[in-house]
Amino acid sequence: MSQLRIATFNLLHGQPLAPDGAPRPYPADAGAPLAEAVAALDVDVLALQEVDRHQARSGGTDQAAVAAAAMGAGDWRFAAALHGRPAPVAGWVPEPSGPNGLRVYGPGEVGDGAPPSYGTALLTRLPVRHWRARRFAPAPFGLPLRVAGRRGLTPVPDEPRAALAAVLEGGRGPFTVVAAHLSFVPGWNMAQLAGIRRWIADLPQPYLVLGDFNLIGAVPRTVLGGATALERTAPRARVRELRAARRVRPALAEPRRRRVREPRARLQGWYDLARTPTYPSHRPAVQFDHVLAVGVPRAAVGPAAAPRAVVSDHRPLVVRVSL
Numbered sequence: 001m002s003q004l005r006i007a008t009f010n011l012l013h014g015q016p017l018a019p020d021g022a023p024r025p026y027p028a029d030a031g032a033p034l035a036e037a038v039a040a041l042d043v044d045v046l047a048l049q050e051v052d053r054h055q056a057r058s059g060g061t062d063q064a065a066v067a068a069a070a071m072g073a074g075d076w077r078f079a080a081a082l083h084g085r086p087a088p089v090a091g092w093v094p095e096p097s098g099p100n101g102l103r104v105y106g107p108g109e110v111g112d113g114a115p116p117s118y119g120t121a122l123l124t125r126l127p128v129r130h131w132r133a134r135r136f137a138p139a140p141f142g143l144p145l146r147v148a149g150r151r152g153l154t155p156v157p158d159e160p161r162a163a164l165a166a167v168l169e170g171g172r173g174p175f176t177v178v179a180a181h182l183s184f185v186p187g188w189n190m191a192q193l194a195g196i197r198r199w200i201a202d203l204p205q206p207y208l209v210l211g212d213f214n215l216i217g218a219v220p221r222t223v224l225g226g227a228t229a230l231e232r233t234a235p236r237a238r239v240r241e242l243r244a245a246r247r248v249r250p251a252l253a254e255p256r257r258r259r260v261r262e263p264r265a266r267l268q269g270w271y272d273l274a275r276t277p278t279y280p281s282h283r284p285a286v287q288f289d290h291v292l293a294v295g296v297p298r299a300a301v302g303p304a305a306a307p308r309a310v311v312s313d314h315r316p317l318v319v320r321v322s323l
Helices: 032-041 063-071 188-199 219-233 236-248
Strands: 003-010 045-053 075-087 091-094 103-105 117-124 128-136 143-145 154-156 161-170 173-181 207-212 289-294 301-305 317-322
Touching (some): 003 289, 032 063, 045 075, 045 173, 063 075, 063 117, 075 161, 117 161, 128 188, 161 188, 188 207, 188 219, 219 289
Parallel strands (some): 173 207
Antiparallel strands (some): 003 317, 045 117, 075 091, 075 103, 075 117, 128 161, 143 154, 161 173, 207 289, 301 317
């Protein structure tokens, strides 16, 4: 097995922050703080949320490309949940010339001059067998939230969200990693998380689902576990057919030899690989950012950390896993 460092990080569009959490201006090289933060993590797989591409507010930087270069990622994808520009309080102003719906960018599109966009990214140093992406529609209503640089609560409309999945080549074979950013609207985000579980059902386990879920405590693993249970109970008719076929199978001419199997590490259901506050970055009190897994023995999980970074109101969540 190989030791991997895996992380999720909500970037807040690479916004530099002071020690007290107040926004700082971007430097002349707008991507430099982000590159510094990502390089310090030294991870093999990185899920990013609230990623800007060609946005004026972040200096026109292609943030997924900057982060990929900083960590030495051999492959990566950026899923644009929307094309447009942020507007104070109103959410987003769509880009008239931009693509409608989901658009995925990778190393081949760097410097393509595409319109400004915003979404989720997944970066990796490992070989990739397969990529896929999906987009979630926003909830029909928003919520009053605390916004960096503003006092009190600000009414914020929901926005489209994006998720990326990659089948990676590990030391013991393929495994699936998902990067996701879910709605802040209660219930809506739970439905999105359950949808992710169904969406990757045909991809190889183990599964690692990373991201900012806007959910706390045991809720994310409970949602994923419930989605898995529903999948297992769905094909009951097929199970009955297989059992009936076994009953009518003719007896073997000679006794069947018993196969000796090597003992395997006991696997558990969905669980958190790290439990530590990640938000707000200057004084963490709650964990919105998660690394969840199934098919990974608990003995294969190493230490986790949420180090302070020079950007974002979230702390990155880093965990070591043997895969």
